[in-house]
Amino acid sequence: METQNIYLPYLMEIEKISEEAPFVKTFRLKFINPEDAESFSFRTGQFGEYSVAGVGESTFCIASAPTRKGYIECTFRKAGSVTTALSDMEEGSTLGFRGPYGNVFPIDEWKGKSLLFIAGGIALPPMRSVIWNCLDLRENFKDITIVYGAKSVADLVYKEELRLWDERPDVKLVTTVDPGGETPDWKGEVGFVPTVLDKLAPKSENTIAIVCGPPIMIKFTFPILEKYGFADDMVYTTLENRMKCGFGKCGRCNVGKTYVCKDGPVFSLKQLKQLPDEY
Amino acid sequence: MERKLLTKDSYKLLISKIISGKYQLVAPVKVDALVDFRRIKSADEITEDYIVTVSSAKSVAFPRNEKLFGFEKNNKKLEQTDFDFDSIPHTVLLGVRPCDAMGFASLTSIFCWDSVDKIYTTRLERTIIIGMSCAKADASCFCTSVKGNPGNTAGNDLLLTKTPDGDYITEIVTEKGAKLVAEFYELFREDKGAEKEPLLANVPEVFELDGILAKINSKFDDEVFWSEQAMRCLGCGACAYVCPTCACFDIQDESHGKTGQRVRCWDSCGLSLFTLHTSGHNPRQNQGQRWRQRLMHKFSYMPDRLNTVGCVGCGRCSRACPVDMNIAEHLKSIIDN
Amino acid sequence: MNNIQQKTKELLESGACTLIIGYEKGTGGKARPVFVRKAEHAAKLIFDESCDQNIAGYLYRQEIKNESKKAIVANNHTLKSIVELASENQIHEGDFMVLAFTAEGEIIELKSFEEIEKHVATLYHGLNDEDKATMQKIEAMTMEERWGFWENEFSKCIKCYACRASCPMCYCPTCTVEINQPQWIPVPSHTLGNLEWHVMRAMHLAGRCITCGQCAKSCPLDLPIHLLTYKVALDSEQYFDSVAGTSVCANNVLATFKTEDHENFIR
Numbered sequence: 001m002e003t004q005n006i007y008l009p010y011l012m013e014i015e016k017i018s019e020e021a022p023f024v025k026t027f028r029l030k031f032i033n034p035e036d037a038e039s040f041s042f043r044t045g046q047f048g049e050y051s052v053a054g055v056g057e058s059t060f061c062i063a064s065a066p067t068r069k070g071y072i073e074c075t076f077r078k079a080g081s082v083t084t085a086l087s088d089m090e091e092g093s094t095l096g097f098r099g100p101y102g103n104v105f106p107i108d109e110w111k112g113k114s115l116l117f118i119a120g121g122i123a124l125p126p127m128r129s130v131i132w133n134c135l136d137l138r139e140n141f142k143d144i145t146i147v148y149g150a151k152s153v154a155d156l157v158y159k160e161e162l163r164l165w166d167e168r169p170d171v172k173l174v175t176t177v178d179p180g181g182e183t184p185d186w187k188g189e190v191g192f193v194p195t196v197l198d199k200l201a202p203k204s205e206n207t208i209a210i211v212c213g214p215p216i217m218i219k220f221t222f223p224i225l226e227k228y229g230f231a232d233d234m235v236y237t238t239l240e241n242r243m244k245c246g247f248g249k250c251g252r253c254n255v256g257k258t259y260v261c262k263d264g265p266v267f268s269l270k271q272l273k274q275l276p277d278e279y
Numbered sequence: 280m281e282r283k284l285l286t287k288d289s290y291k292l293l294i295s296k297i298i299s300g301k302y303q304l305v306a307p308v309k310v311d312a313l314v315d316f317r318r319i320k321s322a323d324e325i326t327e328d329y330i331v332t333v334s335s336a337k338s339v340a341f342p343r344n345e346k347l348f349g350f351e352k353n354n355k356k357l358e359q360t361d362f363d364f365d366s367i368p369h370t371v372l373l374g375v376r377p378c379d380a381m382g383f384a385s386l387t388s389i390f391c392w393d394s395v396d397k398i399y400t401t402r403l404e405r406t407i408i409i410g411m412s413c414a415k416a417d418a419s420c421f422c423t424s425v426k427g428n429p430g431n432t433a434g435n436d437l438l439l440t441k442t443p444d445g446d447y448i449t450e451i452v453t454e455k456g457a458k459l460v461a462e463f464y465e466l467f468r469e470d471k472g473a474e475k476e477p478l479l480a481n482v483p484e485v486f487e488l489d490g491i492l493a494k495i496n497s498k499f500d501d502e503v504f505w506s507e508q509a510m511r512c513l514g515c516g517a518c519a520y521v522c523p524t525c526a527c528f529d530i531q532d533e534s535h536g537k538t539g540q541r542v543r544c545w546d547s548c549g550l551s552l553f554t555l556h557t558s559g560h561n562p563r564q565n566q567g568q569r570w571r572q573r574l575m576h577k578f579s580y581m582p583d584r585l586n587t588v589g590c591v592g593c594g595r596c597s598r599a600c601p602v603d604m605n606i607a608e609h610l611k612s613i614i615d616n
Numbered sequence: 617m618n619n620i621q622q623k624t625k626e627l628l629e630s631g632a633c634t635l636i637i638g639y640e641k642g643t644g645g646k647a648r649p650v651f652v653r654k655a656e657h658a659a660k661l662i663f664d665e666s667c668d669q670n671i672a673g674y675l676y677r678q679e680i681k682n683e684s685k686k687a688i689v690a691n692n693h694t695l696k697s698i699v700e701l702a703s704e705n706q707i708h709e710g711d712f713m714v715l716a717f718t719a720e721g722e723i724i725e726l727k728s729f730e731e732i733e734k735h736v737a738t739l740y741h742g743l744n745d746e747d748k749a750t751m752q753k754i755e756a757m758t759m760e761e762r763w764g765f766w767e768n769e770f771s772k773c774i775k776c777y778a779c780r781a782s783c784p785m786c787y788c789p790t791c792t793v794e795i796n797q798p799q800w801i802p803v804p805s806h807t808l809g810n811l812e813w814h815v816m817r818a819m820h821l822a823g824r825c826i827t828c829g830q831c832a833k834s835c836p837l838d839l840p841i842h843l844l845t846y847k848v849a850l851d852s853e854q855y856f857d858s859v860a861g862t863s864v865c866a867n868n869v870l871a872t873f874k875t876e877d878h879e880n881f882i883r
Contacts, residue, residue: 003361004364004397005347005348005361005362005397005398006394006395006396006397007347007348007362007398007530007541007543008347008348008359008361008362009359011357011359051532051541052532053350053352053357053532053534053539053541054350054352054532054534054539055532056530056531056532056541057530057541079557079558080557080796080797081796081797081799083557084797090355092355093355094355094356094357095357096357096359215560240556241554241556241562242553242554242555242556244528244529244530244546245528245530247392247393247394248389248392248393248394249389249390249392249394249396249526249528250527250528250529250530250546251389251526251527251528251546251548251576252527252546252548252553252554254572254576254580255562256499256575256580257575257579257580257583257584259584262392262393276499276500278562278563278568279562310772311838312838313837313838315772315837333836333837334774334837343774343804343805344804344805344806417644418643418644418645419643419644506679507651510651510679511648511649511650511651511674513673513778513781513782514781515776515777515778515780515781515782515834516774516775516776516777516778517776517778517834517836519776520774520775520776520836521774521836529803529804531802531803531804533802533804542804544803544804544805545774545805547776550777552794565678565679566679597643598836599776599778599836601669601778601781601782601830601833601834602648602649602669602782603642603643603646603648605642605643608643
């Protein structure tokens with residue numbers, strides 16, 4: 001795409017649509033222009049602006065791993081005007097994508113360490129990118145543990161991938177649903193993510209914890225990690241704030257002087273603790 | 280700095296020549312009871328009877344609505360028509376006050392922060408700014424508190440200062456300005472060396488900028504301070520929209536049937552919707568927090584991240600505000616409290 | 617003026633009030649709203665012809681609702697808005713004190729909505745001469761001329777929503793312009809979208825506008841948008857005999873069904 005216009009999106013074809021959970025879909029997107037596919041690259045943790053012409057743009061992470069070439073994936077819940085319009089789209093349709101924007105999970109720095117992924121609900125997508133990225137470079141890391149919870153069994157996203165992770169001997173997967181969200185044949189845990197994490201008693205030694213989830217889950221998860229000795233610079237999370245441009249100009253995603261679109265979305269707990277309460 | 284003299288007759292001639300040439304001319308005109316920038320067709324339309332125009336000059340480079348690109352949908356296919364950079368007109372912006380001219384540096388720092396917004400930069404590149412020093416000021420003016428002054432050349436390509444004879448001392452500030460002078464060299468005389476200072480308005484310093492910059496960060500958590508400051512603030516966008524340095528924007532789609540366009544339009548941190556998440560969560564829930572953002576952005580975040588103060592002391596926000604949220608007064612109280 | 621300072625000082629000193637919403641002298645001598653909490657600050661308060669801003673909207677602001685003992689210094693516009701807001705259940709009797717003025721400039725305390733209503737009944741409700749003249753001028757225009765007039769005005773609107781923010785009757789927690797499913801009113805400010813916004817606002821204020829003109833006074837671009845709401849106010853009076861801001865028991869014209877209404881447009 002030859003343009004000097006930083007607002008002009010790449011055209012992407014929806015190659016595949018997967019229904020993940022009620023109102024939650026995953027799109028596999030392919031660049032329509034082969035040169036775009038050639039020149040595009042991203043790193044795990046980054047996000048983009050997805051658009052439906054005539055409706056507008058919406059911000060979410062790239063949910064696929066950079067190690068999987070030739071496409072990108074996004075997972076979204078139907079909520080606002082754009083995600084509602086996206087939900088109505090069919091395979092073969094064209095949408096717009098701008099990106100990648102933002103910083104990345106510093107996985108190079110995590111070499112030789114164990115990884116503990118903790119996610120809740122619709123916040124698995126940003127983590128799925130880094131999980132697959134790390135699994136594709138499995139030899140770089142020691143133990144990999146994934147703790148994932150949702151309101152109910154139906155609300156768990158990436159069910160097929162959860163099965164794949166569960167089957168892998170080199171991954172420990174713990175899934176949980178909120179009390180009352182279980183089905184008769186549910187074999188996972190029942191309880192909130194922080195409680196399940198506490199029961200798991202994770203080892204903090206040489207371990208990085210990556211936490212993504214709704215604010216309430218994050219709030220109760222950090223103290224558990226602290227209890228097990230995770231230092232603030234060993235814990236990572238991602239922030240979401242309303243955005244329009246994605247590159248530090250539209251002026252709304254800042255938390256104090258920190259711009260989520262440029263300085264984030266990935267933050268260590270140490271960085272997070274230095275941010276003012278404005279997110 | 281090189282100076283020339285433009286007699287009052289030559290000034291009118293210059294305007295006519297600019298208009299009949301390759302430029303569009305934007306200048307202050309009387310719009311009913313107000314004075315605002317408009318594209319003009321004749322020198323007679325220009326007025327010099329204003330402290331500052333109601334709106335800032337920013338719309339020349341950052342219009343209130345701007346088509347970023349067009350699109351056409353056909354079933355599952357989508358075609359985009361890129362922004363036409365050739366469509367950006369060559370403009371002469373006349374009668375800009377020194378405060379306004381200084382504002383472009385702030386805007387540029389935002390639009391060029393890492394990724395360059397070529398739409399903005401091209402518009403600015405194709406604009407020649409002919410400033411007009413201030414002979415008058417009012418109670419809302421405070422340029423001298425933010426390192427400006429009524430005869431400040433920064434940001435202008437040429438700066439005119441009217442002499443008692445009605446002629447204009449012309450300071451050639453930039454290469455662009457020099458080119459324009461060269462293009463119409465027959466209109467400019469040798470400068471007689473009249474003193475500029477006595478011709479300028481007196482704008483008293485309201486606060487000490489360094490004091491604000493040093494103290495504002497420590498006020499962030501003082502919720503009571505901000506909510507008291509913002510008590511009468513109504514939460515509209517008037518201050519931001521008339522401000523020469525406010526760059527915040529929204530991106531919206533507008534379409535009719537199959538065709539449409541993506542549009543960038545002004546937005547304001549004073550509006551509650553600005554930061555509202557789809558979930559209903561709002562990181563800035565009350566007007567105190569939104570007012571804090573306005574002041575902190577200009578006097579903390581921009582100095583810190585972009586090495587520029589986001590305020591030029593034009594006082595437009597105070598004049599436009601329905602409840603007189605005088606920004607200089609509020610800033611001063613940061614030092615006093 | 618000393619009158620108001622003395623009165624409010626007493627209220628604050630005695631503890632009868634902890635907050636006074638009134639006017640003070642602002643930039644360049646113009647009046648602006650002020651919130652006074654301490655008796656020694658009562659000297660800030662003024663009340664003269666410059667205090668023509670309608671400040672009734674502060675009464676339902678959350679930060680102010682939370683204050684238990686408050687008084688508002690009310691000019692005539694504010695009083696009418698208080699009546700209208702009361703009729704729409706946005707404010708409640710006893711939640712605040714009202715300090716008003718007689719035609720002679722004497723300060724009076726209006727102790728109930730009934731007293732406010734009675735006081736309001738003594739006030740002039742029509743338009744001022746300038747607005748009347750402009751209205752007549754516009755009504756005398758041909759349809760094309762009128763369209764041209766408003767097109768020119770709306771082209772200037774920057775959609776800062778100062779009109780909405782300063783109107784006491786614009787209290788909807790979510791305004792129509794903030795709804796995007798569907799997007800009723802375009803977000804960018806272009807002539808057509810601006811027209812849609814102002815016409816929508818005028819319609820929503822039908823039978824509710826107390827003709828204070830605050831929307832136009834607040835407009836940084838001086839758009840005469842108050843004439844739109846005035847027009848619907850005049851129509852409400854003409855067709856439904858309803859004048860907003862006169863009765864706390866009034867039912868809103870467009871929200872009330874009466875069997876004798878001529879609602880032919882519905883059939």
